[in-house]
Each structure stands twice: as structure tokens, then as C-alpha cells.
Amino acid sequence: MKITAIEMSILTSPFEYGMASEASDSRGPKYAFILKVHTDEGITGIADCDSHPHIMKAFIEAPSYLHAFSEGLKYAVIGENPFEYDKIWTKMYQSSFYQGRRGAAIHAMSAIDIAIWDIIGKATGQPVCVMLGGRNHEKIKAYASTLFRNTPEEMIDAAQKYRSLGFKAVKFGWGAVTEDPSRVVPLVEAIRKGIGNDMDILVDGMWTSDVKLAIQLVKELGNFNVFFVEEPLKSDNLEGYKKLANAVDVRIACGEQLAGLYEYKQLLIEGDVDIIQPDVSRAGGLTEVRKLVTMVEQAGKLLIPHAWTSDILTAASLHLNSYQKNPVFQEFCTNDTPLSRELVINPLVLDSDGYVHVPTAPGLGVELNEEVIRKYTTDHLIVTN
Incomplete structure (x- = not known):
């Protein structure tokens, strides 16, 4: 061929x-x-x-x-x-x-x-995960991935909507908290009070340069049992990430903006974050990220792929998650746009338990x-x- x-x-x-x-x-x-x-x-x-x-x-x-x-x-x-x-x-x-x-x-x-x-x-x-080396998991817990709303009331409404759709986890990112990182605490507090403790909450996108502010805010977010805080600092600030990760109990996630094993090795060693987030379509494809899975496992960290485009990338990420020994989450983009939701004839869907099933058809399994x-x-x- x-x-x-x-x-x-x-x-x-x-x-x-x-x-x-x-x-x-x-x-x-x-x-x-x-x-x-x-x-x-x-x-x-x-x-x-x-x-x-x-x-x-x-x-x-x-x-x-x-x-x-x-x-x-x-x-x-x-x-x-x-x-x-x-x-x-x-x-x-x-x-x-x-x-x-x-x-x-x-x-x-x-x-x-x-x-x-x-x-x-x-x-x-064969499905891609089999060709990667093993279909170790049939389904992966999904989190709804969306943007922050502007008010506590809007945050509660949004979180309740995702729960009604069957999600057991939700991530809010960017928007209001990038403009003003201090807004993250009351917005997340509103979600937790509004939906109780039956959903995992994930936070993204403060993206500040102020390490001490990031430490303060992440510690406050810990009071609301967030699963991870993603990119509270700019991704190049490896020294800052190490200070942050060593100062808080909340898991710190980073990595969607990196490309290739060399950069991820540097993040693991110098940044010492808890969760590595390669985007398969930016990090080197499945050939490179398959190697990264082993590197992350050996470092005692978690790998949760970033996937915020269409069901094509989500499918590739599901196969990577299936190959992992201990996958955690599958990011599930909830964008209201045809370029996310309509590009395949067999869209990926959430099951009643909040999981997305790994495609079983040959290849990526989407058409x-x-x-x-x-x-x-x-x-x-x-x-x-």
C-alpha cells in the first residue's frame, strides 16, 4: 500500500x-x-x-x-x-x-x-486503539467542556443543563476568568452550591502571570472540591507551575499548547504538574502521544487529552484513552456550531452513565x-x- x-x-x-x-x-x-x-x-x-x-x-x-x-x-x-x-x-x-x-x-x-x-x-x-497496542477500555467518562458564563446565576443554569444532559463532570474555561482571574472563585462557588456534590467540576483558563495570585485562587478553589485547575498560568511559565503545583493540593493541569515529546518531557520535569493534556492533533499525532502515555505513566502523572474541535478529534482521543492503562476523562466539546457537531454522520453520544463509548468500527470509527x-x-x- x-x-x-x-x-x-x-x-x-x-x-x-x-x-x-x-x-x-x-x-x-x-x-x-x-x-x-x-x-x-x-x-x-x-x-x-x-x-x-x-x-x-x-x-x-x-x-x-x-x-x-x-x-x-x-x-x-x-x-x-x-x-x-x-x-x-x-x-x-x-x-x-x-x-x-x-x-x-x-x-x-x-x-x-x-x-x-x-x-x-x-x-x-480493527479500531485504532487495537492497532495502538490494546483496547483496554470500552468507554470513558466524559466531561462537558464549555466557556465560563458571566454571572453566578448563569453558571448555575449552565451546570444544571449539563447535568440534565447526563454529564457527571463539567469544565468551564476562559471568558470572564481570563479577563479577571479573581472572578473564578465566586463563579465556581455558585456552581458547587447550585448543583451539590454529585458532579466533578474542572476549571480552565485563568492564564495569569501572577504566581502568588494563582496559588491563592487555586487554594480557594480547593474548598469547592474541583478535580483540576487547567492552565492557571501561561504555559511557558514552567518555574511558576512548579511553585504552584508544590504549594497546593488541587491537581494542576497543563499541556494543550505543547508539541512533541521534548516539550512534554520539559513540562514533566521542570513544571511538575499533575495532569498532562496533549491535544492529539497538535502534540504529534497518535505516533508521538502513544509514547507520551508511557512517559506520563512512568512519571506517576495523569494524562487527559485535550479535544475541543469535532467528533473526529474526539474519536482519536477516545482511542488514545482506551489504550491508556488508567484513563480519567474524555473532554467532550459542547460547542453550538456545525463545525463541531455536524461533521460526521455517526456523532458520538453520551450514555446514561455519563460515558462516551470508544468506537468499534475499523480505524477512527467515525465517517x-x-x-x-x-x-x-x-x-x-x-x-x-
Whole structure:
């Protein structure tokens, strides 16, 4: 089997990102990046990528500047056998040396890598988690992932809504608490008083530079039994994260903005956070994050994948969680936007116990809704090298 082409579609949402007053929920990114990897045996792998779609397209389609050293990722991928995923990953990484082999380059590599694993699963008739090494779990507890509302009353209403939908956990992030981190305590207090103790509460997005303020706020949040606090500091502040993690009892989470094992190793050692949060579509794809699972387990930490785009990324994250020995949560984006909810014909759903089941069909186990893809596509390209 050989890879013959890479197809890229950039989709544009009719909505702007954020928490609009007329919306039933938060609205996700303005754009989506849908990628297909085609083979000479008629098997196609799919992926989405939680990164800037126009930049992803450029990284993949760019002409050769220096052969095998600085060129578009298409040169490292097309013509290769998808079962040689590690070889392909290494070629892509090397071919990105001069344009920056971390960050955006790994984001684009991640999308291609996820699609390659989808091909491997489809070619063998197995779900991706089996091909990763083991379907250790059939379902994963989900948390509703949304944005902070502006008032305590709105927070209580939102939390009650997610509980009525069957969620046993909810994460609120960004918005009001990024603008003013001190607002996080009364807003979280309102949730806990409003819904009682039968839901896990997770907090995201204070993103302050003030380590002492972060310590104070996280300690106060501990009074409301939050499961974790995600990115209370800016992600590059590793020294600050270590001070914070060692000063509080609440679990500290970080990692969605990192790419590649080198950066995660640095976070584990220098930041000493409790929970590592790779986004499979930014951290290096399943090939790289599969290795990270072992690294995190050996460090005595937890790994909870970040997934805030569509059911395509959620499915890839579910397979990673299934492969883990001790998964904790599956992030379940509740965005009220077609680019989150309508891109596949078999959407992932919550069961009555608040779990999402790991797909059982070959590959990722989700199938694109081509009609919806066409409706929202504003830029499209197929490269064949």
C-alpha cells in the first residue's frame, strides 16, 4: 500500500468564537481543517486539526526549499507505506528543520499522522486503539467542556443543563476568568452550591502571570472540591507551575499548547504538574502521544487529552484513552456550531452513565458527512507531489 495524495479542506463557521448571548452554548473556532490521506488501495484516512487551518495547509503544500530538510510535508508522505508510520513521522520532522520543526510543523504532522492511523485501522479491519497496542477500555467518562458564563446565576443554569444532559463532570474555561482571574472563585462557588456534590467540576483558563495570585485562587478553589485547575498560568511559565503545583493540593493541569515529546518531557520535569493534556492533533499525532502515555505513566502523572474541535478529534482521543492503562476523562466539546457537531454522520453520544463509548468500527470509527463538509468548505486542495 502507498500513499498517493493529501486532500485538505478549510471550513468556515457561520459564527464567531465565543459565548454569544443568543447561543445555547459556546461557539468554537471560526475555521476547521479537515484532512484526508488517500492510498492506492482506495482506503482513505481522515483527521481534523485544532490549529490555524491556513497555516496547516501551507506547511503541507509548500514547495521544496532544501530537499528532505526544508520542504512541504507532502514530500515526506506521498509514496510511503502508511504502515511505516514511525518512518513517516521522522521524515516529516526532518523535512521541517528550517521552517521550525516544533509548533505549527508538528500540528500539521499530527493531522497527517492521525489520518495514517485511520488508514491502518481500516486496512486491518480493527479500531485504532487495537492497532495502538490494546483496547483496554470500552468507554470513558466524559466531561462537558464549555466557556465560563458571566454571572453566578448563569453558571448555575449552565451546570444544571449539563447535568440534565447526563454529564457527571463539567469544565468551564476562559471568558470572564481570563479577563479577571479573581472572578473564578465566586463563579465556581455558585456552581458547587447550585448543583451539590454529585458532579466533578474542572476549571480552565485563568492564564495569569501572577504566581502568588494563582496559588491563592487555586487554594480557594480547593474548598469547592474541583478535580483540576487547567492552565492557571501561561504555559511557558514552567518555574511558576512548579511553585504552584508544590504549594497546593488541587491537581494542576497543563499541556494543550505543547508539541512533541521534548516539550512534554520539559513540562514533566521542570513544571511538575499533575495532569498532562496533549491535544492529539497538535502534540504529534497518535505516533508521538502513544509514547507520551508511557512517559506520563512512568512519571506517576495523569494524562487527559485535550479535544475541543469535532467528533473526529474526539474519536482519536477516545482511542488514545482506551489504550491508556488508567484513563480519567474524555473532554467532550459542547460547542453550538456545525463545525463541531455536524461533521460526521455517526456523532458520538453520551450514555446514561455519563460515558462516551470508544468506537468499534475499523480505524477512527467515525465517517465524514460529505454534504456538510462541502457546505462549509471555503478552500480546498489535493496535492499529489
